[in-house]
Amino acid sequence: MSARKTILSQITASLKENSGTLTSQADRMTAAERRVNSHPRGVIPDLTTKSGSSTLSVFCEKAVAAQATIKKVKSYAKAGSAVQSFLRQHNLPQQIRTGSDPKNSKLVWDKNLAPQILVGPSDGNDLVCLSHALGAVAETGTLYLISGPSNPTTLNFLPENHVVIVAEKDIRKSYEGMWKTLRRKYGKGKLPRTVNMITGPSRSADIEQTLILGAHGPLKLHVIVVEE
Amino acid sequence: MEINSPQFKLNAKTALGDKQLQGALGHVRENFTGKRAKARAQLPQFDDLRQNARAIKDHVLEHLDVYLELYEQKVLESGGMVHWARDAQEARGIVLDICRKTNAKTVTKGKSMISEEIGLNEFLQDNDIEPIETDLGEYIIQLRGENPSHIIAPAVHLNMDQVREEFRKAHTHLPDNRPLNEPQSLLSEARGILREKFLAADIGITGANFLVAETGTSVIVTNEGNGDLTQTLPRVHVVLASIEKIVPTLEDMAQITRVLARSATGQEITVYTTLSTGPRRKLDVDGPEEYHVILLDNGRSKMLGNEFSQMLRCIRCGACLNHCPVYQAIGGHAYGWVYPGPMGAVLTPNLIGIDKAGHLPNASTFCGRCEAVCPMLIPLPKMMRSWREKEFERHLSPYSQRRGIALWAWMAKRPKIYRFVTSIAARCLSVIGGANKQINRLPMAGGWTAHRALPAPHGATFMALYNRQKGRR
Ligand code: SF4
Numbered sequence: 001m002s003a004r005k006t007i008l009s010q011i012t013a014s015l016k017e018n019s020g021t022l023t024s025q026a027d028r029m030t031a032a033e034r035r036v037n038s039h040p041r042g043v044i045p046d047l048t049t050k051s052g053s054s055t056l057s058v059f060c061e062k063a064v065a066a067q068a069t070i071k072k073v074k075s076y077a078k079a080g081s082a083v084q085s086f087l088r089q090h091n092l093p094q095q096i097r098t099g100s101d102p103k104n105s106k107l108v109w110d111k112n113l114a115p116q117i118l119v120g121p122s123d124g125n126d127l128v129c130l131s132h133a134l135g136a137v138a139e140t141g142t143l144y145l146i147s148g149p150s151n152p153t154t155l156n157f158l159p160e161n162h163v164v165i166v167a168e169k170d171i172r173k174s175y176e177g178m179w180k181t182l183r184r185k186y187g188k189g190k191l192p193r194t195v196n197m198i199t200g201p202s203r204s205a206d207i208e209q210t211l212i213l214g215a216h217g218p219l220k221l222h223v224i225v226v227e228e
Numbered sequence: 229m230e231i232n233s234p235q236f237k238l239n240a241k242t243a244l245g246d247k248q249l250q251g252a253l254g255h256v257r258e259n260f261t262g263k264r265a266k267a268r269a270q271l272p273q274f275d276d277l278r279q280n281a282r283a284i285k286d287h288v289l290e291h292l293d294v295y296l297e298l299y300e301q302k303v304l305e306s307g308g309m310v311h312w313a314r315d316a317q318e319a320r321g322i323v324l325d326i327c328r329k330t331n332a333k334t335v336t337k338g339k340s341m342i343s344e345e346i347g348l349n350e351f352l353q354d355n356d357i358e359p360i361e362t363d364l365g366e367y368i369i370q371l372r373g374e375n376p377s378h379i380i381a382p383a384v385h386l387n388m389d390q391v392r393e394e395f396r397k398a399h400t401h402l403p404d405n406r407p408l409n410e411p412q413s414l415l416s417e418a419r420g421i422l423r424e425k426f427l428a429a430d431i432g433i434t435g436a437n438f439l440v441a442e443t444g445t446s447v448i449v450t451n452e453g454n455g456d457l458t459q460t461l462p463r464v465h466v467v468l469a470s471i472e473k474i475v476p477t478l479e480d481m482a483q484i485t486r487v488l489a490r491s492a493t494g495q496e497i498t499v500y501t502t503l504s505t506g507p508r509r510k511l512d513v514d515g516p517e518e519y520h521v522i523l524l525d526n527g528r529s530k531m532l533g534n535e536f537s538q539m540l541r542c543i544r545c546g547a548c549l550n551h552c553p554v555y556q557a558i559g560g561h562a563y564g565w566v567y568p569g570p571m572g573a574v575l576t577p578n579l580i581g582i583d584k585a586g587h588l589p590n591a592s593t594f595c596g597r598c599e600a601v602c603p604m605l606i607p608l609p610k611m612m613r614s615w616r617e618k619e620f621e622r623h624l625s626p627y628s629q630r631r632g633i634a635l636w637a638w639m640a641k642r643p644k645i646y647r648f649v650t651s652i653a654a655r656c657l658s659v660i661g662g663a664n665k666q667i668n669r670l671p672m673a674g675g676w677t678a679h680r681a682l683p684a685p686h687g688a689t690f691m692a693l694y695n696r697q698k699g700r701r
Pocket residue numbers: 541542543544545546547548549571598601602603604605606608
C-alpha cells in the first residue's frame with residue numbers, strides 16, 4: 001500500500017475508534033468543503049487604540065510599534081520625493097532597485113537629482129529596494145506584498161533598507177479584509193507563489209534574548225502611505 | 229537524533245548543577261512569561277480567540293483525511309508536488325531523492341522541528357550533502373553540534389560568551405582580533421556569512437506552521453527573514469510538515485496566528501508571515517522553480533485515535549515550556565530528545581515510545597500552568613497523568629515503587645490493618661521529626677529528603693483524632 005493510502009486509512013480508522021459513529025467519507029468531505037467555501041471569519045479583535053480607531057491611524061501606530069518608520073503623502077507624485085528624502089536622511093546613495101510595477105511611473109523624482117533606478121530581482125547587492133504593497137492591515141501594522149515581476153520577492157528580504165509604498169484606500173482593518181482582496185484578485189482558492197505579510201524590519205532575539213533589529217532581512221522598513 | 233530521554237534523571241541533575249545554564253534559563257523565566265502576559269492583557273478577545281482556535285483545530289482533526297485530500301489537490305493545481313511519508317526514514321528518503329535529482333551539494337534550512345524529529349541534518353551529511361541552518365539560534369547550535377533546547381528559541385541555553393567563542397572557532401577567515409562584544413556584532417557576522425550560503429544553496433528546506441487546505445498554501449512565521457531567503461533563492465523549495473498542520477481557510481489561519489505569536493514571544497504578529505503556494509509562476513522573476521511538500525505522519529494518525537489526540541492541536545508556541553517550573557529549572561536538553569517541556573512530555577512518548585520516554589511525564593509538579601497558558605487549551609497535565617498510568621500498567625515503573633504501591637493497596641482494602649499500621653507509622657515519624665516536627669532524612673526516600681524536609685505527623689492519625697473528638701459533638 002502506498003504511504004498516502006496507509007496514512008489516510010489509518011486516520012479514518014483512528015477517527016472511527018474515537019467517535020464510534022463516524023459519518024461517511026462523503027458527508028465529511030461535504031462538511032470540509034462547506035467550511036472552505038464559506039470561510040467563516042471567527043473572532044475579530046477590537047481595533048480602538050490610543051490614537052483613535054480610524055484604520056489609518058491604527059495602522060500607523062501599529063507599524064511604528066513594530067519599529068517601521070512612516071511617512072504620509074498626498075499623492076503618488078509626492079511619494080517619489082518621500083523616497084528620496086529617506087535616502088538623504090540615512091546618507092544612502094540615490095540608487096534604488098525596484099520591480100516593474102506600473103505605479104512606479106507615477107512617482108515624480110526631485111528635479112536635478114533623479115535617483116538611479118534598477119529594475120528586476122535583487123542579487124543581494126542593493127542597499128535600497130522599493131516595493132508597492134497590495135494592501136495592508138491596521139490591526140498589526142502589517143503590509144501585504146505579492147510576488148511577481150511588479151514586486152519581486154527578493155526585494156523584500158535582501159536589501160538593508162526596504163521602502164514600501166501603500167495606498168491608504170488599500171489598508172484594511174483586519175486580515176480578513178485582505179483575504180477578501182486576494183480572493184477578488186486571484187480567484188477563489190488561488191494565490192500567487194508568495195504572499196509576504198511584513199510587520200516591521202527583521203530581528204532576532206536568539207543571543208541572550210536581546211532584541212536586535214536587522215537579522216537576515218532589512219534593517220530598516222520605511223512605509224510611505226499615499227492618502228489619495 | 230540520538231535519544232537521551234531514558235537518562236532524564238541524570239540529565240536533570242547535571243542541568244541543575246550547571247551554573248552557566250542556570251544563568252541562561254533566567255531569561256526564559258522573566259522575558260517570555262512577562263511578554264506573554266502583557267500581550268494577553270492588551271487583547272480583550274484573547275480567550276475568545278483561544279476557544280475558536282481550539283474549535284478550528286478540533287474540526288480539522290475530525291475531518292483530517294478529507295482536508296488532507298483537499299489540500300493535496302490544491303498544491304497539485306498550483307504546480308507543486310506532494311510526498312507522503314509514513315515515518316522518519318521515508319521522509320529522509322524523499323528529501324535525499326529530491327537532492328539527488330537536483331544534484332544538490334548544499335541545502336539551506338529554515339527552522340523546522342520536523343527536521344529535528346526525522347534527524348535530517350545528520351542524514352544529509354552522511355550522504356555528502358551539506359545542511360546549513362540559517363535561523364541564528366539554529367546556526368549557533370549547529371556549529372556546536374548540539375540539539376535545540378527550546379522549540380522556538382533553540383539556543384536559549386547559551387550566553388553571549390559561548391556564542392562569541394564558537395564564532396571565533398568557526399569563522400577563521402575573519403581577523404582574530406575583531407571585537408565581538410555586542411550581540412549586534414555577532415548577529416552582523418552571522419548575517420554576512422549566511423548571506424553567501426543563501427545565495428549559493430541548491431535547495432531550501434523550511435518547515436510549516438500551517439497548511440491551508442483552501443489554497444494549497446504552506447505558511448511560515450519568522451522574525452529573522454531567514455526562512456524567506458531559504459525558500460526564495462534556491463532553485464527548489466522543500467516544505468517539511470506533519471499532517472496535523474492543516475487549517476481549512478485563510479481566515480482560520482488568521483484566527484490561530486492571533487494567539488500564536490502572543491503566546492510565543494508576546495508579539496502581536498511575527499515580523500514575517502509568509503504564504504507559499506506552488507513554484508514561481510510563468511512571469512515571475514524570482515522564487516523557486518520547484519515546490520515540494522513532504523507530509524509526515526510518524527505516529528500521528530495513530531494518536532488521532534487515542535487519549536492523546538488533543539495533543540495534535542499543538543501549534544508549537546512554546547508557552548508551556550516557558551511557564552513550566554521543571555523546564556525553567558533544567559532547560560530543554562535534559563528531556564533527551566526533540567520536544568522538551570510539558571508538550572514534549574506528552575508528545576515524545578507517543579513518537580518514540582513510553583519505554584524510552586517514561587521519565588518525561590513524571591517530570592511535572594502538576595501545577596497546571598502549562599494548561600492555563602496553552603493557546604490551544606490542551607489538557608497537558610491530564611495527559612501526563614495518563615502516561616503515568618500507562619507506565620504503571622506496563623510495569624515500566626521501578627520495582628520498589630510498584631511493590632510499595634501494591635503493599636499499600638493491599639492494606640488499604642483492610643481497614644483494621646491499615647489503621648493499625650498507620651498509627652504506628654504516624655507515631656514513629658513523629659518521633660523521628662523531633663521537636664521541630666521536620667524530617668530531614670528517611671531511609672529509602674533520600675531523593676525526596678535531599679532537597680526538602682518532610683513535615684512530620686503530630687503523633688496520631690486522622691481516624692484516631694476523629695474517634696476521640698466524635699464524643700465531644
Ligand atoms: S502544548 Fe500548547 S502551550 Fe505547549 S507548545 Fe503546544 S500549543 Fe503551545
